[in-house]
Amino acid sequence: MRALLLGLSIGLAAGISPGPLLVLVITSTLRSGWRAGAVAACAPLVTDVVVVAGTLLVLDHLPPRALGVLGVIGGAVVVGTGIRVLREARTAGLVPAAGSPRRALRQAAVVNLLSPHPWVAWATALGPLTIATWRQGAGGAVALVAGFYVTLVGAKIAVAVLVAGGRHRLTDAGYGRALAAAGVLLVAAGIALIVEFGPAAV
Numbered sequence: 001m002r003a004l005l006l007g008l009s010i011g012l013a014a015g016i017s018p019g020p021l022l023v024l025v026i027t028s029t030l031r032s033g034w035r036a037g038a039v040a041a042c043a044p045l046v047t048d049v050v051v052v053a054g055t056l057l058v059l060d061h062l063p064p065r066a067l068g069v070l071g072v073i074g075g076a077v078v079v080g081t082g083i084r085v086l087r088e089a090r091t092a093g094l095v096p097a098a099g100s101p102r103r104a105l106r107q108a109a110v111v112n113l114l115s116p117h118p119w120v121a122w123a124t125a126l127g128p129l130t131i132a133t134w135r136q137g138a139g140g141a142v143a144l145v146a147g148f149y150v151t152l153v154g155a156k157i158a159v160a161v162l163v164a165g166g167r168h169r170l171t172d173a174g175y176g177r178a179l180a181a182a183g184v185l186l187v188a189a190g191i192a193l194i195v196e197f198g199p200a201a202v
Helices: 001-018 021-032 032-041 045-056 065-092 100-114 115-135 140-167 174-202
Strands: none
Touching: 001 115, 001 140, 021 032, 021 065, 021 100, 021 140, 021 174, 032 100, 032 115, 032 140, 045 100, 045 115, 045 140, 065 100, 115 140
């Protein structure tokens, strides 16, 4: 029970914390409705299989420079995504785009996989915690990880639903401004990642 509660708490905090994925969830919701936002929120369920497996296997062998390079690449991807969103904001309308949930998932998956945040979280906190819990019992470790992802994804889906509720009261002009604001946030987040991890990549 303790492991489950711990996983739920950490996942909830991560789910509502500002970051590139949360901004993408909001952007996808504004662009195409709550379903696209909810699909984008599920990106960790797709990409974190690689993240978790990779960090647990090489937890003690990942050099600082590799993490720095990953951070710079992830920051560049986030900046590029923000620039695309800013361009779309110029002519944005509230008509949902065909196939947008799939596009939202693909975009969110790339950003989440290349972002250093999940890698850092699993390499520095969740990975060691999961390993320690596993040594005490497999059930506790499974509960920890399951609880983490339930609230991580659930919190982001809740944000998508809340944003969608306000989306229907937006005009095209208001939607364009909201989309532009989200694009600026993405660019800022990407630059912050590059600045943070750039020195370690040299």
